[in-house]
Amino acid sequence: MRRFEDTYRHKGLRKKLVEHLRQKGITDETVLEAINNLPRHYFLDSAFDEVAYEDRAFPIQVGQTISQPYTVAYQTQLLEVKPFEKVLEIGTGSAYQACVLAEMGAQVYTIERQKALFDQNKQFAFLKKFHNIKFFYGDGFEGLPTFGPFDKVIITAAAPFIPEKLIQQMKTGGKMVIPVGEGNVQRMLRLTKQADGSYTEEIFDNFSFVPMLEGKEGH
Numbered sequence: 001m002r003r004f005e006d007t008y009r010h011k012g013l014r015k016k017l018v019e020h021l022r023q024k025g026i027t028d029e030t031v032l033e034a035i036n037n038l039p040r041h042y043f044l045d046s047a048f049d050e051v052a053y054e055d056r057a058f059p060i061q062v063g064q065t066i067s068q069p070y071t072v073a074y075q076t077q078l079l080e081v082k083p084f085e086k087v088l089e090i091g092t093g094s095a096y097q098a099c100v101l102a103e104m105g106a107q108v109y110t111i112e113r114q115k116a117l118f119d120q121n122k123q124f125a126f127l128k129k130f131h132n133i134k135f136f137y138g139d140g141f142e143g144l145p146t147f148g149p150f151d152k153v154i155i156t157a158a159a160p161f162i163p164e165k166l167i168q169q170m171k172t173g174g175k176m177v178i179p180v181g182e183g184n185v186q187r188m189l190r191l192t193k194q195a196d197g198s199y200t201e202e203i204f205d206n207f208s209f210v211p212m213l214e215g216k217e218g219h
């Protein structure tokens, strides 16, 4: 069960979380503002109400997780999102990351391979206010060829390799933020697509994500 009440206490805890993220090196004020605006506890079972603003990942349904706030902030900062940009997200999960992007004014296209999570988000009334998020049930390795090309792509699961089809669906000059690696630890990469279709690569810190898996789950 979830509880949808944003009390002064929640707001206060959120401000502290934002200050913590600032101290950890997040400098993009638009990212911090989006996190400050979003009641993260709405995205979790009410059992997590006390801890929802700790800088930790938490379990959601079907063995998946809502990413740690620092990870969300870090990836979003690397993405350099500007209002009205088309952003493709792989791994909707709780939809928290999608809402951060939407708060920043992006046009968000988000794909989830777990039917149970996709269905839960369809029932999640808070998401109705985000007219700039489109939800898809599918395999993120395929992307959304009919909705591209995208300005930005963000992968929120551990990618075993860089999905070529997603590179194809990016605009020239577009950026992809992707954690790559198959073990317990992944390296955060930022790719920038060049005019000839190739990409340049920048390497950032290590993180730990649930795996990006091929195909869909559920029906």
Ligand code: SAH
Pocket (backbone or CB within 6 Å): 064, 065, 066, 067, 090, 091, 092, 093, 094, 095, 096, 097, 098, 111, 112, 113, 114, 117, 138, 139, 140, 141, 156, 157, 210, 211, 212, 213, 214, 215
């Ligand atoms: N962005 C999410 C993080 C969820 S964890 C949030 O803010 O909560 C990663 C999610 O990626 C999981 O829900 C998992 O089911 C999903 N996922 C893994 N492989 C995928 C794929 N190939 N296509 C789409 N979603 C995928």
